Structures are given as structure tokens and as C-alpha cells.
Amino acid sequence: MAASLPDTLHRRGLMFILSSPSGAGKTTISRMLLEADEAIKLSVSVTTRAPRPGEIDGVHYYFVNDAEFDRMVAEDDFYEWAHVFGYRYGTPKGRIRSGLKEGQDFLFDIDWQGTQQLFQKDQQDVVRVFILPPSIAELESRLRSRGTDSEEVIAARMERARSEISHWDAYDYVVINEDAQLCFAKVREILEAERMKRQRQTGLIDFVRELTR
């Protein structure tokens, strides 16, 4: 019979960030990951933008007005926050720090500004993945096919896409989302490998010491 592993063998959780220009598919990949992997939890952001059809308050975002967002900023409730497309978006502190200690992994669908802020605060727990579209034409076509944004909003997102893409080299991994299943498989492999990193595996020193005693 196989011996059981000591219960001192734990792992720190990680902050798994997916960023991309709007429409490249990070929400699609995030949802696939959350469905396939029960061990990672979405960090639900707060936003001042209106919900899109099908978006549920508290599930996809916490939708708040400007006054409520101001109050949260004043009370230092955010891990990070940024202006994106004329609205404000922020990561509420919630239970992230204590969750990481307990081994909980968190998924962040946030932009490059938020990524920078999280990385500055907590380098060791952050894994940064940037998703690129296969082409600019395909990016525009995806924004259109999503059917949730007006022409004006699509134009603003396309206008910003090049400057967002210019931040690709501030990420640990870059994955091109041509085929969603393939992209998802790659992102999942990154997550699995990052979970195994030595520095995340607390208790390993004692375990190895015991093995080699």
C-alpha cells in the first residue's frame, strides 16, 4: 500500500493573470479554465461600466456606480484599479492574501495596468499570461461577432488595441489565440507547470530532509 504524504507538504496559491487586447478571447479562455479546473477561483472585479446581456452581478463583475467606486478607493478596498475605456475597473482585496497562503489559486482577467500593479505588490505569486489575436482583422471581427458593443465602442476598443498589444513583453507567457481549444490547452499547461514551481511548494525542505535522512 502506498504511504500517505505528510500533511506539512503544502503549496502557496498563485495569482494567474490573463490579459489581452479587448476581443482577443481572454474571457472565453478564463471561462473554459474555471469550468475545467475547480482549484482556481475567479477574482471578480468591480466596474463602473454597465452589465452586458447575460452578465450577472457578483459572478462576472460587481457593477457599481461612480460614488460607490469612489468610496471603495477612499477606503483602500482595492488591490489595484485602473481606468479602461472610460470606466473604472478594480480588484477588490477580499480574501486574496489569506487565500494564497491557504493554497488557493486566483484567476484575474485584468489589463496591463492592473497586471503591473499586482506584480509590483506581489512578484512571487504572480503569473502573467498575455493572449494575442491571430490578426488585427480577426480581432475586429471577434468584437463584432460578440454582438455586445456598439460601433462606437468597437472603434474605441480597436483604437486602443495596438497600444495594449505593445505591453506584450511585460508578461511571462504569450499565447496566440487562433483556435480556442488549443489556446486553452496551452494556458492550462502553463498553470499546471507554475503550480509545480519549487518556491510555491512550502514544506518541501522538510520533506526532502526526511527523504534523505
Ligand SMILES: Nc1ncnc2c1ncn2[C@@H]1O[C@H](COP(=O)(O)OP(=O)(O)OP(=O)(O)O)[C@@H](O)[C@H]1O
Ligand atoms: N479562438 C477563437 N476563435 C473565434 N472566436 C473566438 C475565439 N476566442 C474567442 N472568440 C470569440 O471572440 C469574442 C471576444 O472574446 P472574449 O469576449 O473572450 O474577448 P476578451 O478578450 O475577453 O474581450 P474584453 O476584454 O472586451 O472582455 C467572443 O464572441 C468569443 O466567443
Ligand SMILES: Nc1nc2c(ncn2[C@@H]2O[C@H](COP(=O)(O)O)[C@@H](O)[C@H]2O)c(=O)[nH]1
Ligand atoms: N486593471 C483592471 N482591469 C480590468 C479589471 N477587470 C477587467 N479589466 C479589464 O478591463 C478591460 C475591459 O473589460 P470588459 O469586460 O469591459 O470588456 C479588459 O481588458 C479587462 O481585462 C480589473 O479589476 N482591473
